[in-house]
Amino acid sequence: MNKLLLLSLGGVMLTACSQGANKDGVADKAMSEEGRAVQTNSSAVEIPSDLKLRDDKLIPKQVEAKEAVQAGLLTGELQVIQNNGLSVLLSITNNQTYGVLIQYRSGMTADLQIMDPQGEKVWAWSDDMMFTQALRDTSIASGQTIKAQFTVPEVVLAKLKGRGYSLVAKYVGHATESSQVAMTDVSVSLDPYIN
Template structure:
């Protein structure tokens, strides 16, 4: 039973990250996210949401388990996530959560119970200058319930600072 649920999860994860589904729902998600600097990737098993604060001074990322079974994420180090902000036009990196951080070099497991979520948040060290940017939210898990995800657990969104 667990293998069937895991296979369903991986298939749905691949479809969610790969853009399967109707164009209408994808456009709705992107246009709503664009207004709030929000990125989202969802399947029937999980929902990853990344969002910048209204004043663009901090970010929050949430991974929600939408199944009726626990999800165990395995990491190759103490780093669970990464967030990168780049200038939209040049692609130049202006912020990366993991830069300057030190993470334990030990295997780590995090379990998200059925119907629960895990949230990460951080304040940006410096205000963003006016311009167009892209934010990339990523959960760095090597595997979910012992199986490698077929697509990264990540979401991207563009936003502007005036």
């Protein structure tokens, strides 16, 4: 952030210091569409966007690599096996270099839902379950994977008609020492499993 500020201030100073005067002693400047002052006389040289001027030489700009956007502290993966309905395994992995402290607000670790093509929930694994209401605190070590197993009954699949349905796993743990979400939802299409 400081580099950007310094570059911006440096550009303003260069612009202010390099203002020339035409033969009448009046600066020959105009405003571009972006609101920056640009020279309009014939001796002005336009600097390409991938270059910058340093010590009266054009040099390539250094482009800083952007970090990948990480949606959550933990990553999830769904594995689906067709077997008298569906057997679904959610693997939750801590790919951080440190342990992540997690709090569960009930006995449930994750939920599995079926969403219709419009994004509305049509079934949830937890609908017919009951969970303790006790708080649970745990730590998931760096590189550790925990698993949650679900079953989608064949009766539920038989009610689904058409394409566009998806399975969505929702991890319910909350990171206690970070404002970042513990894990984003993981989804997979049900199209290969619906007749």
